[in-house]
Amino acid sequence: QLVESGGGLVQPGGSLRLSCAVTGFTLDQRAIGWYRQAPGKEREGVSCVSGTGGWIIYADSVDGRFTLSRDKDNQLVYLQMDNLKPEDTGTYYCALTDPCAKKGGTIPQLYAMGDWGKGTPVTVSS
Numbered sequence: 001q002l003v004e005s006g007g008g009l010v011q012p013g014g015s016l017r018l019s020c021a022v023t024g025f026t027l028d029q030r031a032i033g034w035y036r037q038a039p040g041k042e043r044e045g046v047s048c049v050s051g052t053g054g055w056i057i058y059a060d061s062v063d064g065r066f067t068l069s070r071d072k073d074n075q076l077v078y079l080q081m082d083n084l085k086p087e088d089t090g091t092y093y094c095a096l097t098d099p100c101a102k103k104g105g106t107i108p109q110l111y112a113m114g115d116w117g118k119g120t121p122v123t124v125s126s
Contacts (some may be wrong), residue, residue, distance in 0.1 A: 045107025
């Protein structure tokens with residue numbers, strides 16, 4: 001099971017850190033990805049990390065602004081989001097991901113596996 005938290009309202013240029021709490025398997029067994037869905041748009045992947053932690057991929061739209069990290073001891077996957085823009089607004093989800101790969105500048109939604117959780121909403125607005 002994966003449970004997201006940490007969303008909120010932030011001004012443009014601000015920062016948020018999202019958390020994904022993982023239970024039922026260890027982080028080194030599976031790749032995990034972060035996805036988002038903006039109002040009226042399809043869900044898209046923004047970042048993912050391999051099970052080994054050996055590679056992390058970012059969508060072109062967030063590269064240089066978002067940072068994915070893991071706390072293996074506490075079974076947490078974080079998404080640090082800096083220099084947020086209004087277009088980053090949406091509901092953010094974490095999910096098992098296979099493969100952890102980029103296609104066309106993003107991580108396709110179809111790479112996500114399993115059921116979607118409730119997500120955590122992020123609103124970037126002044």
